[in-house]
Amino acid sequence: MQGVDNSSKQAEQFRLLQAQLRDRWQGVDLFDSDDYDILVIPSVSLDQRELLKIQGFLNYEERLLFSLIRLRHPRTRLIYVTSQPLPPIVIDYYLQLLPGIPFSHARDRLLLFSTYDSSAKPLTQKILERPRLMERMRQALRPEKSYMICYNSTLLERDLAVQMGIPLLALDPDLLTWGTKSGSRKIFAECGVPHPDGSDSVWNAEDLGVAAAELWERQPQLKRMVVKLNEGFSGEGNALLDLRPIKNVAPGEASHAERVAAISDRFSSLSFQAKAETWENFSSRIPELGAIVEAFIEGEHKRSPSVQGRIDPNGEVEILSTHDQILGGPDGQIYLGCNFPADEVYRLRLQELGLRVGRNLAKKGALERFGVDFIACHHPEKSGEKWDIQAIEINLRKGGTTHPFMTLKFLTNGRYDSSTGLFYSQQGRPKYYVATDNLQKERYVGLLPNDLMDIIAHQRLHFDTSTETGTVFHLMGCLSEFGKLGLTSIGDSLQQAEEIYNKVVKVLDEETKTRPSASYSASYPSPPIAWSGKS
Structure with missing residues (x-):
């Protein structure tokens, strides 16, 4: 007591x-x-x-x-x-x-x-x-x-x-539930934000099997589902359940009990995003963290945009930024990096949905940063709006998109214009960037922060305050042991930001070319093209 x-x-x-x-x-x-x-x-x-x-x-x-x-x-x-x-x-x-x-x-x-x-x-x-x-x-x-x-x-x-x-x-930590997977789904439902069909939290593997069967019965066309730990982050607590090998127990083909049993047997074959994860370990976390199942959004032309906002102590909601996230991992659910801003074809829509979420959170007493992750699917055959936007989760913390944007803001003392979704420096120039926490290669192992500074200075890779372009580095403490580095490459266009990013990678590769090379599955991919809205 x-x-x-x-x-x-x-x-x-x-x-x-x-x-x-x-x-x-x-x-x-x-x-x-x-x-x-x-x-x-x-x-x-x-x-x-x-x-x-x-x-x-x-x-x-x-x-x-x-x-x-x-x-x-x-x-x-x-x-x-x-x-x-x-x-x-x-x-x-x-x-x-x-x-x-x-x-x-x-x-x-x-x-x-x-x-x-x-x-x-x-x-x-x-x-x-x-x-x-x-x-x-x-x-x-x-x-x-x-x-x-x-x-x-x-x-x-x-x-x-x-x-x-x-x-x-x-x-306030008492409000953390709204940043969990199930809490996010409740917020989306309350404020009319589109999101995939799914379940509430369950707390054991048996109930997870039932929830998955019920979802399949509501959505008989489903091929895959995502199984998520309720408090996972960066996609590390996600796994993919493939229903196609058990299509013999699909709705209309078998009883509910047979479907639950078949799905439960499939849990041991889940495709996990995290390396070396197992169903035994994953399922042991369910009683502690909870889990949900959610419909996997299929599509050939998918992106992962996000919107970031802030709730001030007076309850006012401000949209800070939008991004197109870069995802990797076995099934493309691990956060690796981002482009700023999100594509113009949907970034204003992201802002509008983000405001809905932010105002709902503000009414519940939330404060400071929030982010909303989405899946955007392009359907060129549709008339009218060709991008289907579905909200996936809310983050009530500083995330992987926070530090690159705040770096840009603090360095340029510029402003985000919500009418265009662009960021302008004090000189009125729109600014763009490519950022990652996961530039990781085996050949970089052993580079000390001092070595990196030598390379930055010699190759002129640093951020130039006169032009407000260049690269800002972070996570330098990871470099020597893990060959891992973070960076934000800022340009006056997305193409220029990508070119600056490419130059950094090329220089680091050249400077370490005498080291044995090995590919890393977690490595940041080649910078994405500057999306024009066409798929």
Whole structure:
């Protein structure tokens, strides 16, 4: 009973802190203004067993380093905490991107802390286990002018915000259910957003078999279904169930019980997106995370666009960006990268659907970032609207599309125009980019951040603040061990952004050509063509 009381008390303290955001909020860009202390907690507070499927996941704490560009405001101070110390050369790289700010001035306003703990626990948990570290962080902050940002908000982040005594600019963890697979489906249904037929959450393999049979009975034409862990992410918790080998028990051919039995037998043959995943391991997670089944959208001409938005503390919803996502993996469901913006043939439609979702979330009390992933299928034979847009899931966290867009915004100080779906620099030039977290090749293993900096400088691959084009690199901590790197290539057209991206890959391949080469199934594919709306 004492634990329940403490939890309620903490939740109330958290809500009081969050109310400070509404009291201070005067416009959507207040927290991009001067004279604030920003505590950045880049903890990837997701299911750790699922995270272990991602190579170099600990280095994903580097994805929020774009926040350092906020130091372009001469009175902003920033505290950045990581599990292991960041290489000084990586910090210097970001600070050198700041236009018009002396390097030393920005460096003096940046404090770096580390837990010196590389264990497979969320960073926020590591911080909470170190009260002396928290006290040093607390002493560095001005409570009345401080707020905390994170990658995703859980009870851990809520606990840390309460203990630090500063508001968290993120979702209340009590609302996390709306970012699960089943929660997303409920939101889509409530606000009339098209989405595939599917099930509610189930909590064991037996009920999953029943849910799959019922879905097949509602949709007899189905060839495949997607089985999803309710709290999976980046496609890592997805598997594909092929119904064609058991067409003898299709609706009309067998009884419901026979169909359930046949589908249950097929679970051991699921096609998993994550490497080395097995049905035994996958099914063991269902009682903990829940699972759903969903109709697989067939089609020869499919894309995976997304829309990103923000809900401010006053409940106003703003669309920030749209992207065409690049997916890979065995069945094309693993997030690898993105193009900005999404194709003009549907990006305004994405904005409209995103606003519906955002306003629904705002009514439920959601705050800050949200994203909605879609599947877009081209049907050239149809008259009128030739793109069928189906919503797949909601992300209530900073995702793979967040850091490239915010990097562009902070570097150019430009604006997103919702009437066109384009982003314009202060000079009025539309800007485009290709971004990835997954440029990964065996031949890159062993490259140190210092080596990468040498290559960037010698080959002039860096971002040029005068032209506002070039490449910004991230995830440099993954490079030596995993041969993995993230980058955002920015251009004045999508074609130019792709050319810049191609040049980076070509240069890195040339610089490592003496190393033994091996293809990686997770490697980012060749940059996609600049879509014109024609399939």
